[in-house]
Amino acid sequence: MVQQITKGIKISVIPRFEGTLINKQRECHAFSYTITIENQSKVPVQLLSRHWIIKDSLKPIEIVEGDGVIGVRPLLPPGEKHAYSSGCLLQSPFGSMEGHYIFRNPNTYEKFKIPIPLFKLHAAFALN
Template structure:
């Protein structure tokens, strides 16, 4: 299985209504789309995230599946989900990888490209 055949894209949103900047609490949502462009059926088993804020604080998160699911994607199928992260600074980043299973029961890793979490208009 070629991990390059699995495309991962992210879109982020600042959630002002749940954030409390005076208490260094910045809430972000992110939507991830996983697209299977291979000729094989795959399943997402686990996730690993590295979440970094502007102070250099890093948090690693490992877990089964995503949002309580371990989706199966046939060729040409995609799967989307939305989750969230709380930072102590108005800017940060997330990156990581998924552990997938191919139809031969072989695990492989798919990179989640680095994406930025930032208040609107804070970066030029």
């Protein structure tokens, strides 16, 4: 597990290798990750958007941006958590992901960036 706290927002990530499959006639390695966002600050926050940097050792860096996470823009009062799972396909059995979320304080409308810590993606069969 990888964890980081920034401005009272704790981001925890658990990555997993799910297996190898054929996608568009190419071998791909499927990875999932579960992210828990915990508001440890004293004010409510709302997640507005995400920005991902996906590194695959066999491909150029991929940037993915979007609204919310898995179709929602969770509002987190102090002490609340939101967890979700998602995934990606890599050509290589090795890669990594990192990025950031944009949050807003719904009381003041102030927006701020919270980093998503770098986490490694690796298939166990490829490790020595």
